[in-house]
Amino acid sequence: MKRLWLVAGIGAVALILTVPLLGSRQAPGEAPEAEATQENLSQPIQFPHNTHAGQWLIDCQYCHFSAERSVDAGIPPVETCIGCHREGLIAGRTIPEEVVKVREHYNSGTPIPWRRIYKVSDHVHFPHMRHVAAGVTCQSCHGEVQEMGVLTEMAPQAGNLKMGWCVSCHVERGASRDCTVCHY
Numbered sequence: 001m002k003r004l005w006l007v008a009g010i011g012a013v014a015l016i017l018t019v020p021l022l023g024s025r026q027a028p029g030e031a032p033e034a035e036a037t038q039e040n041l042s043q044p045i046q047f048p049h050n051t052h053a054g055q056w057l058i059d060c061q062y063c064h065f066s067a068e069r070s071v072d073a074g075i076p077p078v079e080t081c082i083g084c085h086r087e088g089l090i091a092g093r094t095i096p097e098e099v100v101k102v103r104e105h106y107n108s109g110t111p112i113p114w115r116r117i118y119k120v121s122d123h124v125h126f127p128h129m130r131h132v133a134a135g136v137t138c139q140s141c142h143g144e145v146q147e148m149g150v151l152t153e154m155a156p157q158a159g160n161l162k163m164g165w166c167v168s169c170h171v172e173r174g175a176s177r178d179c180t181v182c183h184y
């Protein structure tokens with residue numbers, strides 16, 4: 001319950017910051033780069049990370065809220081989006097048709113079928129919470145997500161999620177190299 005209030009609170013703060021500015025043509029900071037190109041049509045909705053996490057400074061873990069306490073960072077359900085994008089709230093100034101899709105998913109109760117980008121092999125165990133607890137930033141593995149538009153592919157920082165990538169950072173930071181911590 002407490003957590004829900006906290007989350008609602010953050011949403012409200014973001015909205016208070018947002019609403020008065022939505023009428024103006026020019027956004028604070030840089031203009032949003034949420035353009036729908038042929039390439040990024042691979043996601044069902046053109047969700048711009050730079051607008052949310054860069055321009056509006058919404059914390060990564062506001063949406064990926066299980067990263068600090070579970071194996072998976074988690075993809076937010078449409079309920080998280082609708083807190084800001086429900087009818088009468090933020091409609092979007094550059095690609096409003098994408099916000100309409102968010103509302104349609106919410107109204108019909110169908111989850112948004114996001115395409116997964118980062119995925120380790122089934123025999124590999126990757127715990128987000130251990131990395132977050134050790135102070136490894138999201139960006140050191142996923143790149144500068146707050147500057148990216150629609151995500152389509154892995155950032156070069158992710159070393160294609162090969163074993164050598166994991167192990168070389170573990171060596172660098174003195175983390176375990178025991179086969180059994182990463183393999184079932």
Ligand code: HEC
Pocket residue numbers: 043047049052053058059060061062063064075076114115116117118119138139142145146150151
């Ligand atoms: C307003 C909600 C929201 C915020 C804030 C947000 N994200 Fe996301 N993120 C999403 C959604 C929705 C997806 C799924 C669609 C996609 O891949 O773009 C996603 C996908 C991702 C993915 C790809 C997951 C995969 O493998 O498919 C990564 C990595 C990611 N986010 C990292 C971040 C980081 C790092 C931040 C902070 C700098 C951040 N996100 C902020 C909503 C958010």
Ligand code: HEC
Pocket residue numbers: 010011014015018027032034045046047048051052056058063076077078080081082083084085090091092093094095096098099102
């Ligand atoms: C805390 C509030 C908040 C949450 C939560 C949120 N958004 Fe947004 N979203 C915004 C703001 C603010 C904008 C910028 C609106 C503008 O510039 O017109 C935006 C813009 C967008 C845009 C681009 C609209 C445009 O015309 O540029 C899309 C698409 C979008 N959001 C989808 C989503 C999805 C999908 C989710 C859930 C994963 C989500 N949003 C969650 C606040 C939020």
Ligand code: HEC
Pocket residue numbers: 060061064067071072073074075118119120121126128131132136137138139140141142161
């Ligand atoms: C040490 C590298 C590393 C760090 C740090 C890291 N990630 Fe990941 N992330 C990964 C890997 C590897 C995967 C694929 C995991 C899998 O397939 O189980 C992944 C997957 C994801 C996904 C896909 C969906 C899911 O539920 O896992 C999202 C979203 C994501 N990361 C967001 C984040 C965010 C937000 C942060 C910071 C709070 C973060 N990651 C920190 C390496 C990292």
Ligand code: HEC
Pocket residue numbers: 120124125126127130131134136140141161162165166167169170173174175176181182
């Ligand atoms: C950028 C650096 C970095 C990368 C890349 C990275 N890790 Fe880690 N990993 C760490 C750190 C730091 C810890 C925390 C060690 C601790 O808690 O003492 C850790 C801890 C772990 C643990 C828990 C270890 C234990 O002792 O129980 C596992 C499992 C793990 N990582 C798996 C992976 C896998 C699998 C990958 C690649 C897909 C990966 N890591 C990539 C830095 C990294």
Ligand code: HEC
Pocket residue numbers: 120121124161162163166167170176177178179180181182183
């Ligand atoms: C820090 C995490 C980590 C540690 C420690 C680790 N591995 Fe891996 N291993 C991985 C990842 C990630 C992959 C998946 C690579 C891929 O899918 O391309 C992998 C893949 C493999 C594979 C499949 C072949 C391949 O290259 O994809 C074998 C076999 C393997 N590891 C054996 C071991 C052995 C033996 C040890 C101990 C000496 C070990 N691993 C330690 C993360 C780790």
